[in-house]
Amino acid sequence: MAIDFREQLLLLKEQLLFKDTIRDIDSFDNIVIAGMGGSGIVGKIFQELYSEKPVYLVDDYKCPTFVSRKSLFIAISYSGNTEETISALAQAKAKRAYTVSISAGGKLSGYAEQSIKIPNSELQPRCAIGYMLMPLIRSFSLANSQEITKAYKLLMGLDDDSGECEKHAKRICSSSRIPVIYGVSPFKSVAYRWKTQFNENGKVLAYSSSFPELNHNDTMALAETYDRDRFYFFVFESGEEKISKRIAVTARITGAEFNMIEPKGTSTFEKLFYLIHYGDYVSYHLGLLRKIDPADVSLIQRLKKMIA
Amino acid sequence: MAIDFREQLLLLKEQLLFKDTIRDIDSFDNIVIAGMGGSGIVGKIFQELYSEKPVYLVDDYKCPTFVSRKSLFIAISYSGNTEETISALAQAKAKRAYTVSISAGGKLSGYAEQSIKIPNSELQPRCAIGYMLMPLIRSFSLANSQEITKAYKLLMGLDDDSGECEKHAKRICSSSRIPVIYGVSPFKSVAYRWKTQFNENGKVLAYSSSFPELNHNDTMALAETYDRDRFYFFVFESGEEKISKRIAVTARITGAEFNMIEPKGTSTFEKLFYLIHYGDYVSYHLGLLRKIDPADVSLIQRLKKMIA
Known part of the structure; x- marks a missing residue:
C-alpha cells in the first residue's frame, strides 16, 4: 500500500x-x-x-x-x-x-x-x-495496437503537464463549487467516472448526467435553480453535430457557464483514456488544493469492516 | 393543455x-x-x-x-x-x-x-x-388486481394529505438546499424519477444515486465535502437487512443527516407507486413554495424548437 x-x-x-x-x-x-x-x-x-x-x-x-x-x-x-x-x-x-x-x-x-x-x-x-x-x-x-500506442502518448502528455486540469481545480476550490459533469455518447460513463473521482480524490459531492437526456429534465433547473454559481459545469465536446447543437442551445437558453472539455485523439479509444485521465488530474489537484490526501478512502474501508 | x-x-x-x-x-x-x-x-x-x-x-x-x-x-x-x-x-x-x-x-x-x-x-x-x-x-x-386496488388507495391517501411531503419541501426551500435522493433496490430508478421531478416541478438542480453503489464513492464526500448543509438527503428505507445496515452505518460514520422515506404498502407494486407519488408531491410543493409554476417546462419546449 x-x-x-x-x-x-x-x-x-x-x-x-x-x-x-x-x-x-x-x-x-x-x-x-x-x-x-x-x-x-x-x-x-x-x-x-x-x-x-x-x-x-x-x-x-x-x-x-x-x-x-x-x-x-x-x-x-x-x-x-x-x-x-x-x-x-x-x-x-x-x-x-x-x-x-x-x-x-x-x-x-x-x-x-x-x-x-x-x-x-x-x-x-x-x-x-x-x-x-x-x-x-x-x-x-x-482498439488496435496503433490506437493503444497513441493513447499511451496522450496519457504521457497529461502526466507531463496537467496544468489545465489544475486550473479547473483552482476555480472549483476557490469558490467551493460542486462539480457537475455532462457526458456525451460514447463517453457518458466517463462523466460518471469523473463524479466518483471527485468523490474519492477531492472528497466533494459531485454529479453527472449526459446529453441528450439532460435536455428533458436538468435544463429547467439549469436556468432557475437557486445558487447556480455554486456549481461548476464540465461538458464533454461531442463529435456529433446534433449533440453539439443541443449543448450550444442549452448553454444559450439557460445562461449556464459550460466548461467544455475536448477529448484529444482520433479514435474512440484514445479519446476515452484521455478523458478518463483528464478527470483523474482535475480531481487529484482538487484534493491537493483542499489539503486533503487524494489517496485516502479510510471511511470506505471502515464501512466495509463495520458491515462485514 | x-x-x-x-x-x-x-x-x-x-x-x-x-x-x-x-x-x-x-x-x-x-x-x-x-x-x-x-x-x-x-x-x-x-x-x-x-x-x-x-x-x-x-x-x-x-x-x-x-x-x-x-x-x-x-x-x-x-x-x-x-x-x-x-x-x-x-x-x-x-x-x-x-x-x-x-x-x-x-x-x-x-x-x-x-x-x-x-x-x-x-x-x-x-x-x-x-x-x-x-x-x-x-x-x-x-402486479395483480388486488395490489393495483391497494396502490390506488395509497395514492388517494397522498392526494388527500401530502402534508409530510410539504414539510420536506419547506425544509428544502427555507435554506435553498439541493435535494439528493438515495434509492435502494428495486426502487433505484425511483430515486432518479425524484431527481427529474425536482428539476422540472421545483426547478432546482437535484441528484440521485443508490445503495450499495454510493458506499464505493459518495461516502468519502458525504463526510468531507464543503457545504454539506446545502444538500438535503432523502434515503428510501430498504426491506433488506444488509442494505439497512449499510444505510445506518453510512449515516453514522459520515455524520450526514438522512431523511428516511418509508415506502408504504406490502407489494413491490404498491411501494413503487407510493414512492413515485410521494416524490411528485415533495417537488410540487417545492415549486409552489418557490413561487414557480410546477407545470412550466417552456425552456425544454423552446430548446426542442431551436434544435429541430
Missing part, C-alpha cells in the same frame, strides 16, 4: 499494455458484468462501446434471473473481495453461466472458470481502471 | 386502471426500451422489476447493433414526437425487431407494429407515468 498516489496516476499508461484476454467470447447470447464503484465503471464503459450483444450490468448482490449457460458472466473487483460482486458471481455459477473474474487476487481469483489476474495489487482500485478495462477492450477488439 | 398541474397529479391513481397490453411478449431473446426523460424513466423502472430476459435501455438516437428479429423493441414517448426515440425506433424497424410504441399520439402512433395509445393527451409527460408503465406491468404480470 506504499505507492504514492501521484505515482499511481503515472502507472495508468502502462496498464494499456496489459494483454490478458477472455478465452471464449463467441458462444454466448448475452454478457453480464458485475462490479461496484471503481471496478463497476469498467462495465459501464464497456456497455457504451460494445453493442453486438446485450450487455447487462449488475451493481448489487443479485444476479438477474435470465442468466444461464448462454451467458458470459464477468465479475470485476480490483481487490477480489467486494461482497456484492462475490454474491452475484456465486449466483451466476449456480445458474451455469460461463464465469470470468478480473481481479488482483482475493476471493474472486480462482473462483470463476477463468480468472484474469491483474499484475499490481498495491493500487487504489480507481487507479487500476486500465488493468480492468483492457481485457475487455482486447477480447472484443475495441 | 388546460389541466391544472394539481389535477394532473390527482389523475395518477386512475392511470393504474389502464388495461392495454403488448400482444406478443414470449418469443423474444431480449427487450429493448427506448425513451427519454419522463418517458425514459418507465424503461428504467421496468428493468429493475423484470429480469427474466435481458432488458436494454436506449436514451439516445441510436439503436444497439444486437437488435434483430429476436428483439422486442418498445418505444415510449408521451407526445409520440421525441426525436431521439423516433430515430431509435426507425433503426429497430430496419433491423426487423418486433416494435411496439406507447404514446398519446404523435409520429410514433401507427409507426410501430403495435401502437398502444394512451387515453389522455393533455398531461405533462411526467404526469403520465402510470399510463406508460401499466402496459409493461400488465403484459409481464408484475
Whole structure:
C-alpha cells in the first residue's frame, strides 16, 4: 500500500499494455458484468462501446434471473473481495453461466472458470481502471495496437503537464463549487467516472448526467435553480453535430457557464483514456488544493469492516 | 393543455386502471426500451422489476447493433414526437425487431407494429407515468388486481394529505438546499424519477444515486465535502437487512443527516407507486413554495424548437 498516489496516476499508461484476454467470447447470447464503484465503471464503459450483444450490468448482490449457460458472466473487483460482486458471481455459477473474474487476487481469483489476474495489487482500485478495462477492450477488439500506442502518448502528455486540469481545480476550490459533469455518447460513463473521482480524490459531492437526456429534465433547473454559481459545469465536446447543437442551445437558453472539455485523439479509444485521465488530474489537484490526501478512502474501508 | 398541474397529479391513481397490453411478449431473446426523460424513466423502472430476459435501455438516437428479429423493441414517448426515440425506433424497424410504441399520439402512433395509445393527451409527460408503465406491468404480470386496488388507495391517501411531503419541501426551500435522493433496490430508478421531478416541478438542480453503489464513492464526500448543509438527503428505507445496515452505518460514520422515506404498502407494486407519488408531491410543493409554476417546462419546449 506504499505507492504514492501521484505515482499511481503515472502507472495508468502502462496498464494499456496489459494483454490478458477472455478465452471464449463467441458462444454466448448475452454478457453480464458485475462490479461496484471503481471496478463497476469498467462495465459501464464497456456497455457504451460494445453493442453486438446485450450487455447487462449488475451493481448489487443479485444476479438477474435470465442468466444461464448462454451467458458470459464477468465479475470485476480490483481487490477480489467486494461482497456484492462475490454474491452475484456465486449466483451466476449456480445458474451455469460461463464465469470470468478480473481481479488482483482475493476471493474472486480462482473462483470463476477463468480468472484474469491483474499484475499490481498495491493500487487504489480507481487507479487500476486500465488493468480492468483492457481485457475487455482486447477480447472484443475495441482498439488496435496503433490506437493503444497513441493513447499511451496522450496519457504521457497529461502526466507531463496537467496544468489545465489544475486550473479547473483552482476555480472549483476557490469558490467551493460542486462539480457537475455532462457526458456525451460514447463517453457518458466517463462523466460518471469523473463524479466518483471527485468523490474519492477531492472528497466533494459531485454529479453527472449526459446529453441528450439532460435536455428533458436538468435544463429547467439549469436556468432557475437557486445558487447556480455554486456549481461548476464540465461538458464533454461531442463529435456529433446534433449533440453539439443541443449543448450550444442549452448553454444559450439557460445562461449556464459550460466548461467544455475536448477529448484529444482520433479514435474512440484514445479519446476515452484521455478523458478518463483528464478527470483523474482535475480531481487529484482538487484534493491537493483542499489539503486533503487524494489517496485516502479510510471511511470506505471502515464501512466495509463495520458491515462485514 | 388546460389541466391544472394539481389535477394532473390527482389523475395518477386512475392511470393504474389502464388495461392495454403488448400482444406478443414470449418469443423474444431480449427487450429493448427506448425513451427519454419522463418517458425514459418507465424503461428504467421496468428493468429493475423484470429480469427474466435481458432488458436494454436506449436514451439516445441510436439503436444497439444486437437488435434483430429476436428483439422486442418498445418505444415510449408521451407526445409520440421525441426525436431521439423516433430515430431509435426507425433503426429497430430496419433491423426487423418486433416494435411496439406507447404514446398519446404523435409520429410514433401507427409507426410501430403495435401502437398502444394512451387515453389522455393533455398531461405533462411526467404526469403520465402510470399510463406508460401499466402496459409493461400488465403484459409481464408484475402486479395483480388486488395490489393495483391497494396502490390506488395509497395514492388517494397522498392526494388527500401530502402534508409530510410539504414539510420536506419547506425544509428544502427555507435554506435553498439541493435535494439528493438515495434509492435502494428495486426502487433505484425511483430515486432518479425524484431527481427529474425536482428539476422540472421545483426547478432546482437535484441528484440521485443508490445503495450499495454510493458506499464505493459518495461516502468519502458525504463526510468531507464543503457545504454539506446545502444538500438535503432523502434515503428510501430498504426491506433488506444488509442494505439497512449499510444505510445506518453510512449515516453514522459520515455524520450526514438522512431523511428516511418509508415506502408504504406490502407489494413491490404498491411501494413503487407510493414512492413515485410521494416524490411528485415533495417537488410540487417545492415549486409552489418557490413561487414557480410546477407545470412550466417552456425552456425544454423552446430548446426542442431551436434544435429541430
